[in-house]
Amino acid sequence: MAQRIxxxxxxxxxxxxxxxxxxxxEGDVANTYFQxxxxxxxxxxxxxxxxxxxxxxxxRICGVCPEAHHMAAAxxxxxxxxxxxxxxxxxxxELLYSAFYVTDHTTHFYALGGPDFVLGPxxxxxxxxxxxxIHKVGLEIAGKVIQARxxxxxVVEMIGGRKVHPCTSIxxxxxxxxxxxxxxxxxxxxxxxxxxxxFSLKLFNDVVLGNxxxxxxxxxxxxxxxxxxxxxVDENNKVNFYDGKVxxxxxxxxxxxxYAPKDYAEHIAEHVEPWTYLKFxxxxxxxxxxxxxxxxxxxxxATPLSRLNASDGMATPRAQEExxxxxSTLGGKPVHQRLATHWARLIELLYAAERWVELATxxxxxxxxxxxxxxxxxxxxxxxxxxxxxxxxxxxxxDERGVLxxxxxxxxxxxxxxxxxxxxxxxxxxxxxxxxxxxxGMLNMVEMAFRAYDPCFGCATHSLPGQxxxxxxxxxxxxxxxxxxxxxx
Amino acid sequence: MMLKAIRLRxxxxxxxxxxxxxxxxxxILGDDGVGWKVAEAVSKFLTSTPCLLQxxxxxxxxxxxxxxxxxxxxxxMIGYExxxxxxxxxxxxxxxxxxxxxxxxxLENPRFGHSASTHDTSLMTALQTAQALGMDVxxxxxxxxxxxxxxxxxxxxxxxxxxxxxxxAAQKVLQILKEEPI
Numbered sequence: 001m002a003q004r005i006x007x008x009x010x011x012x013x014x015x016x017x018x019x020x021x022x023x024x025x026e027g028d029v030a031n032t033y034f035q036x037x038x039x040x041x042x043x044x045x046x047x048x049x050x051x052x053x054x055x056x057x058x059x060r061i062c063g064v065c066p067e068a069h070h071m072a073a074a075x076x077x078x079x080x081x082x083x084x085x086x087x088x089x090x091x092x093x094e095l096l097y098s099a100f101y102v103t104d105h106t107t108h109f110y111a112l113g114g115p116d117f118v119l120g121p122x123x124x125x126x127x128x129x130x131x132x133x134i135h136k137v138g139l140e141i142a143g144k145v146i147q148a149r150x151x152x153x154x155v156v157e158m159i160g161g162r163k164v165h166p167c168t169s170i171x172x173x174x175x176x177x178x179x180x181x182x183x184x185x186x187x188x189x190x191x192x193x194x195x196x197x198x199f200s201l202k203l204f205n206d207v208v209l210g211n212x213x214x215x216x217x218x219x220x221x222x223x224x225x226x227x228x229x230x231x232x233v234d235e236n237n238k239v240n241f242y243d244g245k246v247x248x249x250x251x252x253x254x255x256x257x258x259y260a261p262k263d264y265a266e267h268i269a270e271h272v273e274p275w276t277y278l279k280f281x282x283x284x285x286x287x288x289x290x291x292x293x294x295x296x297x298x299x300x301x302a303t304p305l306s307r308l309n310a311s312d313g314m315a316t317p318r319a320q321e322e323x324x325x326x327x328s329t330l331g332g333k334p335v336h337q338r339l340a341t342h343w344a345r346l347i348e349l350l351y352a353a354e355r356w357v358e359l360a361t362x363x364x365x366x367x368x369x370x371x372x373x374x375x376x377x378x379x380x381x382x383x384x385x386x387x388x389x390x391x392x393x394x395x396x397x398x399d400e401r402g403v404l405x406x407x408x409x410x411x412x413x414x415x416x417x418x419x420x421x422x423x424x425x426x427x428x429x430x431x432x433x434x435x436x437x438x439x440x441g442m443l444n445m446v447e448m449a450f451r452a453y454d455p456c457f458g459c460a461t462h463s464l465p466g467q468x469x470x471x472x473x474x475x476x477x478x479x480x481x482x483x484x485x486x487x488x489x
Numbered sequence: 490m491m492l493k494a495i496r497l498r499x500x501x502x503x504x505x506x507x508x509x510x511x512x513x514x515x516x517i518l519g520d521d522g523v524g525w526k527v528a529e530a531v532s533k534f535l536t537s538t539p540c541l542l543q544x545x546x547x548x549x550x551x552x553x554x555x556x557x558x559x560x561x562x563x564x565x566m567i568g569y570e571x572x573x574x575x576x577x578x579x580x581x582x583x584x585x586x587x588x589x590x591x592x593x594x595x596l597e598n599p600r601f602g603h604s605a606s607t608h609d610t611s612l613m614t615a616l617q618t619a620q621a622l623g624m625d626v627x628x629x630x631x632x633x634x635x636x637x638x639x640x641x642x643x644x645x646x647x648x649x650x651x652x653x654x655x656x657x658a659a660q661k662v663l664q665i666l667k668e669e670p671i
Binding site: 040045057111149150 | 518557559560564610617618622641642644
């Protein structure tokens with residue numbers, strides 16, 4: 001008989017992600033809880049400030065993807081002022097964003113997700129990092145990773161005014177443009193990034209797809225869920241990170257809905273569970289049916305895999321080829337196997353690099369027309385971008401002076417809270433059985449279930465010294481902890 | 490405004506050793522931003538007393554504030570021979586506001602506070618990666634940590650105990666710079 005577990009609300013705010021696995025009397029998994037610490041009071045902190053501060057403030061919410069918050073905030077501020085920025089401003093913002101994507105996806109693959117495959121899920125935790133990848137595959141790869149990051153940072157700094165935390169987007173556009181000399185430099189770096197992305201896809205092909213055990217792991221039931229998928233698409237239903245409409249497809253791959261960002265509240269609702277402060281977004285028209293798969297459950301996913309599933313293709317030629325190879329290899333659309341997200345991420349990496357070059361070679365990108373002065377009375381606005389780890393929504397309301405009166409954010413990782421929780425539960429239930437000895441490798445395979453989502457634990461950096469941001473605890477049927485693994489996710 | 494990064498160069502005529510002091514953390518997340526406040530205090534002190542560091546007046550000191558970790562923090566440290574990191578710490582066991590100083594290498598677990606990034610890797614792994622690549626990263630890294638209390642509520646203010654620790658931590662940084670016993 002499974003024991004009923006109550007988690008004390010006071011203890012549920014510890015400074016790191018937690019996976020709690022509860023076993024029943026038989027020793028099988030009775031339930032799992034995945035907890036992400038939530039930072040509080042951001043809305044209260046913002047109210048009373050001018051809306052144009054938001055692109056600067058929101059990129060401090062999290063140290064992982066400040067560029068995404070900067071862009072969503074800038075777009076929401078545009079909407080608040082009812083201003084459509086000039087084309088050059090949009091080109092530059094998307095160019096910055098594409099370079100950021102190259103940096104971010106590269107880092108995830110080589111430092112976080114990749115080591116599970118390059119070194120194997122059972123490799124000692126101390127080796128499952130970028131150093132381990134170097135030892136296994138060679139030093140040259142690390143040099144390329146550092147170079148990709150450097151180029152990405154350089155473009156962000158050129159357009160965004162500073163590295164990592166850009167500061168140039170304001171309502172109506174940007175505070176500065178780029179020179180022809182800078183444009184040429186950006187173009188050259190972009191061409192290098194395209195080659196690097198192709199190299200990364202080849203590496204994935206050789207190391208992962210060339211290994212039957214890994215292919216079986218990816219295609220296995222442990223890491224498979226049939227849910228709805230969300231992603232932003234352009235007018236041709238191709239993936240776009242910066243702008244477009246939000247499209248959701250059902251588990252059969254058919255379009256369920258396509259909505260303008262401003263209408264998000266009509267389509268997305270949030271479910272509350274008593275064991276966590278973080279909410280679980282779901283599709284309003286389907287409803288919350290619990291942590292279950294299928295067409296009747298409103299749970300959706302928003303990740304690189306979701307974006308590919310929710311689109312009709314990629315807008316750049318090489319990425320489109322890879323998109324087609326992805327689906328023909330994995331048996332058509334949609335792909336439900338969560339570990340395929342790593343492959344999808346690399347296809348997005350190639351798209352981002354190609355888009356980087358496309359935007360850098362647009363004749364208008366160096367135009368001095370990078371800002372339009374807002375003239376209308378500010379009211380309310382929504383800004384949406386695709387953050388690397390999910391659709392990011394910023395919604396602001398202001399008074400007639402442009403001073404914020406209401407702020408609502410749905411961040412990338414939050415979209416995926418329910419599917420991540422399900423993935424962890426399924427992996428744990430599949431791997432931990434009565435009589436099995438729970439090994440580190442096994443728990444790492446549970447973690448792989450959520451690592452594919454690349455969850456943003458920006459707030460979890462407040463770890464205790466000597467401890468890591470993620471803790472996995474296994475409890476027996478009486479609720480006593482019997483095994484604790486602290487893991488760097 | 491707290492978001493402004495601080496840069497200060499001392500004794501620019503001498504470049505024998507480049508030293509970087511970085512306040513880490515989130516400046517709008519309560520005590521989490523204490524590293525920034527200490528760095529600002531150090532910067533202010535060095536500005537008002539430019540020739541204080543007589544023992545190390547061949548040095549070039551830069552003070553900065555950052556919300557970085559892992560690979561990004563390592564990348565920020567390239568080109569410096571010595572680095573001092575100032576960061577909040579949350580053990581729950583130490584007195585709030587207590588200040589500790591230790592070399593980065595002495596950490597039992599290098600995935601400490603903001604030095605690690607949840608998105609990529611620990612600072613130690615990042616530095617080892619850089620060393621393997623022959624990159625110019627510092628051989629000496631000290632950490633000055635301040636026990637924090639409130640790191641989950643957005644605020645630009647520090648808890649009173651943590652606020653009181655700012656000059657103490659700043660003094661520790663100056664002692665390290667002067668290579669005095671701590």
